[in-house]
Amino acid sequence: MLTGMALFEALVALHVATGVVGLTAFWGPIATKKGAARHRKWGHAACYGFLGAGALAIAMALLSLYGPEHRHPEITDRALYAGLFGWMMLYLGTLTIGFVDYGLAVVKHSRNRRMLRSLRYQAVIAAVVITGAWCGIYGWQVGHPLMVLVAVIGIVSMLIQQLYIWRRTDPPRQTYIGEHFRALIGMGISAYTAFLSVGLIRLVPEHVFNPAIWAGPSVVGVSLILYFTLKGKRAAAPRASGVRPHPQ
Template sequence: MTLVEDATLGVHILAGFAALFAGFGAIATKKGGRRHRRAGRVYVAGMTVVAVTSLVLFALAPTRGRTFLALVAVFSYYFVFSGDRVLSRKRPTDRPELVDWVAVGLLATAGVGLLAMGALRFLAGDSFATVMLVFGAAGAGFGVRDLAAFRRERAESREWFFEHIGRMGGGYIATVTAFSSVNFDFLPTVAAWLWPTVVGTPLVFLAIRKYKRGSPGAAASTAD
């Protein structure tokens, strides 16, 4: 790699570690508290740098591997971006802005790209196609879901809060996935990429259900 690529990769790794620890801090601290908000800001900033440096590395050398990682970066960052953006649309009448439409369009495009790559790798007999197809289906599915959601008003006044939990939870699953895929070499490759999704997704749903079962006042008091 060139000096520029080495430097970009170094920044990418440092930002990834910052996001990993800050994300855990946001999960572990009281929702809506100062520590939670501070950790959340660091997490969003770290993941922003991770996504940008992934795209820079792709631009510097658009190999097949970096194409996959760039698409995954768009897919992963969307959850963080939209989870943060939903905080600006707390009222049921608040509407998505142009940046939200652009973001969901990029997500859907990344999802289709991952599905296409996965289909080609599947036909070639590559087991890693499973990872591409899972992420691609999730990206395309969430893209279609959000495009539909943007066209209607939210019926639930606390929906933004549940969306925030779900999307940030999804973003943190992506953060753990990146760490696992690089460092958990004792696992089969496909398992190293997918176990955070298998384990984390039910936990996110359980967290959302916990707050939905609580009183509206309690949920609102813990929100950002």
């Protein structure tokens, strides 16, 4: 029978395996033509990898919080450890799953977004908001602003999704593409942040609480969102004005 430590290490190994698949495949949909077969294949590989990594992150977080053994005794601030590697990892795992679920769902139900109002999808969004709220509250209590920041980002993202789901009038036909894109970029941000935390504590434990390192995935992800959003607006501007773009 596996001890708590052996079980945790087994979960870490599986988390790394699924995470490597997701983290590698994540760049495929960004680099390939949107809607093409290769784009879909890379996207599915990234989503399934991140689903596995997210579920395993949740399992590791619960073991960190409630397991019988104290992992990483070199970390003396146990309250902060419980925050970052317990409640924050639990939240990031849930957030990753939430982004994957929504990113795939908006494409599946692009012709009937009201399907996203069902309990099936709303329960996942609620789980993200609840775990995010507790992550933020706990972060405030232990004086770690990073936990509050990532909680706010995730909760705001869920609220933006709800605006799309519950709006009374139907949005323009292609609006779901932007929703799909932002959700899967968010998936990458949360997964990279959670995955980084597992590696940091082993490779550079002295920097494990460095907020600059933890904020890296968010900076890159938000930059990608802004870049592709502006690029999409520039491409749509000639069509919106009735002027065809000049061929290159």
